[in-house]
Amino acid sequence: MHLLILGGSSDHPGGVEAFCERSAEALGRSGEWRINRIPTGTAFLTLRRLPVLLGGLASLFRYRRQRPDVVWLQYVNLPDLCYLAFAKLLGLRVMVTPHLGSNWRSQSNPALRALSGWLLGFADRLALISPTQEREINLPAALPRSLIRNFLPAAVLGSVLPDEGSAPPVLQLIHSGRLSEGKGTFLFVEVCEQLRASGVPFFARITGGADETTSARLHAMIAERDLGDQVAVLGRVPEAVLLDLLQRSDILIHLSRIDSYPLIVLEAMACSMLPVCMELAGARDMVETYDGQVVSTSGAVEEAASFLARQDLADLRRRGRIAAAKVRADYNWDRCAGALAAALRACVAEDRTLVTRPDPVI
Missing domain, CATH: 3.40.50.2000 (Glycogen Phosphorylase B;)
Incomplete structure (x- = not known):
């Protein structure tokens, strides 16, 4: 047909x-x-x-x-x-x-x-x-x-998860998608600022395309808050590169106000990451089905930073691997x-x- x-x-x-x-x-x-x-x-x-x-x-x-x-x-x-x-x-x-x-x-x-x-x-x-x-x-x-x-990407579903011993010693964060206000791009930077103020060791990456205005605002915000050594803006990257970055990260911060059922959240979980998402029906359904954290729309930055500051890194990575096995089975x-x-x-x-x-x- x-x-x-x-x-x-x-x-x-x-x-x-x-x-x-x-x-x-x-x-x-x-x-x-x-x-x-x-x-x-x-x-x-x-x-x-x-x-x-x-x-x-x-x-x-x-x-x-x-x-x-x-x-x-x-x-x-x-x-x-x-x-x-x-x-x-x-x-x-x-x-x-x-x-x-x-x-x-x-x-x-x-x-x-x-x-x-x-x-x-x-x-x-x-x-x-x-x-x-x-x-x-x-x-x-x-x-x-x-x-x-x-x-989900076929390469993820058939890949071998990275060895636990090869993971970096500090929390690895990522935000990915079409970069914009609605997708939570600038809230991600605010979360990073609060984590640094709380003394939480981390490194963060931002991937995805953006218009000129958004890109300029993002770089200015990172510079103004002196986060250049902990937040890397990588722009749009090929799928293979993105999947490699996801597999080397621990937490996806996706504080989007507009996604119905965000694909990037499922992709991240299939790569053994846990998501932190804004309170939306689709994101909550994913978190409740597998694992992760939902934060309120009014206190998203504070709640996300507080959640991450309380976590044990080894436990986060263990939970991520358990969630990945379930997601891969469901999305064969x-x-x-x-x-x-x-x-x-x-x-x-x-x-x-x-x-x-x-x-x-x-």
Whole structure:
């Protein structure tokens, strides 16, 4: 069967882009699916970047002649739903996977939340990466849904964990992702400042891309707080380098206010790290299922620093290795690909047609 994946931005690689690439590779192993992909180009969308979105829609229009059995859309922000509406106008079958949470603008703004829910009603099926999304996102109640899983790097799932004897003698921290205020990048620096003030020995790394304004602010903040010798900003790094850094770290500090079910948290745990996360439904579900620490939105920096200051380093590393074994078993690619394939087949079997929808209630 022919699958067309819509999602991600080629010039802003992150968790969604990795999810698309890994899921396509995992599905492709069975030989059941012929897979193509179109980036939606909606990350950091501005008027200046509008041609990228229009180019993606034009690519989708050209695919109409191939009549893919199902279009699988990754829904990260409201503009992604333009692809859903357009695909349905072209008469295509569409399954949607949301990658956002309750704090995203399209969900926190009542008008946009109503509009996004209305647009989602045009889909044929939802494929949720976490049951917690039912509580966070405005999802049409009558829409069929399946539960799928995230895809972790194959290199992690098959790797050998580093020998305990080779671990550095001080706490190793990391923050990774698209660097921004919402992702908790600057809160990470504040945690580092408090740890130093408390006399906790540590070394911290920051990886990920950022716009010029964010990058300049981050470097200035580290310099102003005299953390240059303990906090290294590495920028965007290849996946192999990131995975090596994760395997050599102890704690992922992910004080994001916006992630629904953050892939980097699962990746970190699969590398034997423990996460410290902001109070969000998806992050709490991961921590409660495996291990880690959840901190409040109002006292995130203080609570994170206090938690780390109380921990025994050897015990943290032992707990990380236990969590890694559980995560690797649960996110085996065969298991994840099987759940996704079942959802796609169910979508192909759906007998739904485009109908006229009422105006959204705002």
